[in-house]
Amino acid sequence: MANDARVGSSRAPVPDGATRAHEAPGPAPAPREPVVMVTEEAALAVVARAGGALGTMLDPATPWDADNASLASRAPWESVARVLEGDVKEVAERDTLAGVGVARYAHRLFDSRWLRAKSARFELVGIIPRLDRRAFFDDACGEIRLVYRLAYGGSASVGQGGMAERSRLPMTVSLELQGAPRAEDGGCVEAARRWLAPAGLKGAPLGRWLVSADGPLHAGALTRARLAQLVVNVQRVRWPSAVRPDLGGHAEYVLRAFEGRAAGAPLTPAPLENTPDVERLRSSPASRAELLAQLLRPDVIERVDEGTVRLPTSLLARRVISVTPGGLERRANRPFASLFEPRELESATRASSRHAKSGAALLRRLDDLTCNGCHASRSIAGFHLLGDNRADDAPGNMLAVPFSPHEVDEVDRRRAFMRALADGLIADDHRPLAAPEREVERYARGAVGDACEPSSIEPHRDPHRDRARKEPAQACLPGLHCERTAVGFPRGMCSGGCDAVADGARCGGIAVLDPFNACVARKEPFSRCITEHVRPAALAACSIDSPCRDDYVCAGAPDEGTCLPPYFVFQLRVDGHPAP
Numbered sequence: 001m002a003n004d005a006r007v008g009s010s011r012a013p014v015p016d017g018a019t020r021a022h023e024a025p026g027p028a029p030a031p032r033e034p035v036v037m038v039t040e041e042a043a044l045a046v047v048a049r050a051g052g053a054l055g056t057m058l059d060p061a062t063p064w065d066a067d068n069a070s071l072a073s074r075a076p077w078e079s080v081a082r083v084l085e086g087d088v089k090e091v092a093e094r095d096t097l098a099g100v101g102v103a104r105y106a107h108r109l110f111d112s113r114w115l116r117a118k119s120a121r122f123e124l125v126g127i128i129p130r131l132d133r134r135a136f137f138d139d140a141c142g143e144i145r146l147v148y149r150l151a152y153g154g155s156a157s158v159g160q161g162g163m164a165e166r167s168r169l170p171m172t173v174s175l176e177l178q179g180a181p182r183a184e185d186g187g188c189v190e191a192a193r194r195w196l197a198p199a200g201l202k203g204a205p206l207g208r209w210l211v212s213a214d215g216p217l218h219a220g221a222l223t224r225a226r227l228a229q230l231v232v233n234v235q236r237v238r239w240p241s242a243v244r245p246d247l248g249g250h251a252e253y254v255l256r257a258f259e260g261r262a263a264g265a266p267l268t269p270a271p272l273e274n275t276p277d278v279e280r281l282r283s284s285p286a287s288r289a290e291l292l293a294q295l296l297r298p299d300v301i302e303r304v305d306e307g308t309v310r311l312p313t314s315l316l317a318r319r320v321i322s323v324t325p326g327g328l329e330r331r332a333n334r335p336f337a338s339l340f341e342p343r344e345l346e347s348a349t350r351a352s353s354r355h356a357k358s359g360a361a362l363l364r365r366l367d368d369l370t371c372n373g374c375h376a377s378r379s380i381a382g383f384h385l386l387g388d389n390r391a392d393d394a395p396g397n398m399l400a401v402p403f404s405p406h407e408v409d410e411v412d413r414r415r416a417f418m419r420a421l422a423d424g425l426i427a428d429d430h431r432p433l434a435a436p437e438r439e440v441e442r443y444a445r446g447a448v449g450d451a452c453e454p455s456s457i458e459p460h461r462d463p464h465r466d467r468a469r470k471e472p473a474q475a476c477l478p479g480l481h482c483e484r485t486a487v488g489f490p491r492g493m494c495s496g497g498c499d500a501v502a503d504g505a506r507c508g509g510i511a512v513l514d515p516f517n518a519c520v521a522r523k524e525p526f527s528r529c530i531t532e533h534v535r536p537a538a539l540a541a542c543s544i545d546s547p548c549r550d551d552y553v554c555a556g557a558p559d560e561g562t563c564l565p566p567y568f569v570f571q572l573r574v575d576g577h578p579a580p
Contacts, residue, residue: 032196034418035216036411038127038206039388039402046207047124051222054122054148057175058224059264065121072116079266080230080258081115087254087319088112088236098237101575103521106243108575110236114150114169117580122148122173125387125402129195129216131179132417134188135308135429136273141179141188143228144221148173149387150234152580165525165578167397168571170235170253172383177226191216192422223263229270230258233322233375233383235574238567245486246455246468248551249567253322253382255371271316274309275370278335281315288339291315295340295366296348304365305353307431322372322382323463324566325490325551328364328435330466331459333376336366338461355433368433377434378406380553381566389557396509396530397570400561401554405547406434446475446494448505449540449563451549452482453492480538487513488565490551493540500538504546508539508562520576530570539563 038044044052048064055062058076071077088110091098099105114120126147133142150173153166180191194216201209210217232254239250258267281288294300294311303309323332331338342359349356355365367373375382384404401408413432420427446452454471468485476482476494483489498507512533519529539562542554548563553572555564566572 031199033199034192034415034422035129035195035197036414036418037403038210039125039385040202040206041388041390042203043207043210044124044127046204047127047211047217047222050207050211050217051219052124052127052146052211052217054124054146054173054175057146057222057227058230058267060224061264067118068114068116068120068122069118071122075264075266076260079268080232081112083256083258083269084115084232084234084254085112087234087256091237091252095237102517103523106239108238108240108573110169110171110234110574111577111580113580114152114171117152119580120150120152120169123151123168123387125149125172126385127210127217128385129179129418130414131188131192131195131421132414132427132429132431134179134182135303135306136310137178137228139182141182141191143179144177144216146175146177147385147387148175152577165527166392167394167526167577168387169577170381170383170572170574172233172385174231176228176231177221178228180221188421189424192418195418196422225261225263227259227261230267232256232258235382235572236321238574240567240575241486241488247325247457247466248485248488248490248565249325250464251324251381251567252463253324253375255320255322255375256318269318271313271318272320272371273316273369274311274366275317275320275372276311276315276335276339277317278338280317281339287315292340292344295345295362298348301348301350301353301356301362304362304369305356306429307369308429309369320370320372321463322375323466324376324382326457326466326468327376327378327550328367328373329457329459330376330463331461332463332466333372334363334367335370335372337363354430365433368435374434378547378550379404381572386571394527394530394570396534396555397526398556399553399569399571400542400556400558401544401547408544408547446477446480448480448494448496448500448502448538449549450474450476450494451491452476452494453485455485455491483510488567490565491549493552493563496538498536498538502538504541505538506541506560506562508537508556508564509534510537510539510564511568523578526570526576 053064055066055071056064059074072081098107098109100109100111128145131142149168150171151168209215234254235251236254237252241249244250257270257272259270260267323330345359345362349358356362384407386402388402389398417427452474455468458467458469460466479500480494480496483493483495485492501507512535516529516533519533542548542561542563548554552563553566554561555569556562
């Protein structure tokens with residue numbers, strides 16, 4: 001996906017860029033449209049070279065193309081890597097089944113060596129202006145997010161089985177930079193106008209424009225002095241479906257934030273926005289009562305309803321663990337529902353509210369505003385932006401849609417917000433639910449891609465003890481069969497041979513489980529394993545406009561997407577990769 005003009009084929013194209021609204025006297029200016037997302041590789045490469053690379057942003061003395069060994073030799077990244085290594089080590093110390101690798105361990109750990117490896121680096125995969133988050137800053141026009149993805153290979157060869165390998169890994173780092181000061185050049189209206197792009201601008205010219213003196217990423221914008229926080233999302237451990245056959249697998253993601261604005265200095269763990277520290281609050285009745293008192297205030301409820309609340313940092317966590325599959329059915333992804341009962345919040349509800357009409361609805365809204373609640377909602381295995389395919393990505397390791405259904409919906413909202421703000425109109429700060437309330441879909445047709453083993457999750461305080469309660473099976477249509485949850489298809493998936501392809505389906509491939517796993521366990525290249533041990537299958541077709549079911553991903557090349565469980569895509573799992 002080159003840029004956000006591809007987000008929704010039925011929608012008006014939106015170029016990836018922005019500029020000032022005022023022009024010198026002369027001919028009528030060319031049409032301009034708000035930029036809401038930049039994912040085009042050529043544009044991102046220009047921005048990275050101009051100071052937007054992760055290492056350079058943290059320490060200006062770091063070359064733009066520095067590998068992770070170079071990053072870890074400097075205080076900023078070393079301070080982050082040390083904390084994350086501790087998060088992974090914690091699992092290894094308490095779980096004898098956990099370790100790095102497929103052959104020896106049932107619970108597969110993230111290989112922390114990637115954080116300091118010469119063969120690995122962080123690629124800039126997205127730029128997202130978030131002026132719609134102005135309510136979270138006292139003196140800035142929202143924020144600008146630079147999103148990076150952990151990757152290996154390329155110029156530094158890594159391989160196994162006699163073949164060089166290249167892949168991304170399930171880890172993102174985002175730099176959240178404060179936007180322009182509100183008092184600068186007309187405040188936020190002028191800031192929004194900087195993100196209006198000449199129609200059709202793309203590729204390297206777009207990148208050069210973004211970092212030009214008149215662009216939104218001018219030299220003053222790309223500096224650590226504007227760093228609000230660095231946020232991390234990393235899959236620290238994955239249990240395959242053979243270990244958790246009732247859920248189709250289990251994975252855990254560490255979500256952390258770090259702060260520190262002095263160039264070259266270490267970063268320190270920071271509170272996670274609106275995400276309560278569940279364990280501490282459970283053990284401190286006074287702190288729990290303090291949070292409840294905050295939530296019952298009418299002014300706070302109004303901001304909760306709008307999605308702009310800023311809860312006291314003293315009550316917030318500095319780390320949370322998000323789990324998949326199961327989204328908000330998993331208690332670990334619902335910190336507020338883990339602390340309070342709906343009846344405790346009933347007195348704060350109002351019939352006129354959008355999201356706080358009942359105690360249960362208010363808890364649902366509060367969880368939506370937390371880090372783990374958001375990342376569990378309509379995501380790609382816990383992520384919302386993973387980056388466009390690269391030219392040399394291996395078959396079986398590509399994403400046809402590299403961002404989540406939630407992110408797709410957000411594009412329209414942010415575009416409307418930016419346009420209104422740039423035009424000097426009232427811009428609506430309300431943020432809808434990431435996963436709108438709706439009836440549970442029963443997938444009653446039994447067509448290709450539909451669920452055939454419906455279930456509901458019985459949550460537990462410990463997510464390892466969550467259980468899936470089976471519901472009556474759904475028969476697949478004649479000629480199809482049920483790919484079972486126990487072999488990695490959450491809630492089952494109707495499929496068949498490629499002769500069963502009809503409307504809404506495409507011919508794709510499914511790994512043959514035992515020989516494929518044996519191939520990976522032998523440390524043969526993933527590209528070879530996925531080529532030699534796959535069978536043709538009818539799979540649900542997908543696109544930006546036609547997303548997959550929850551807990552599935554639109555894999556493949558653009559315009560050729562098919563719905564698969566996310567851990568069938570190599571870049572979304574921690575296991576099976578070569579040693580750093």
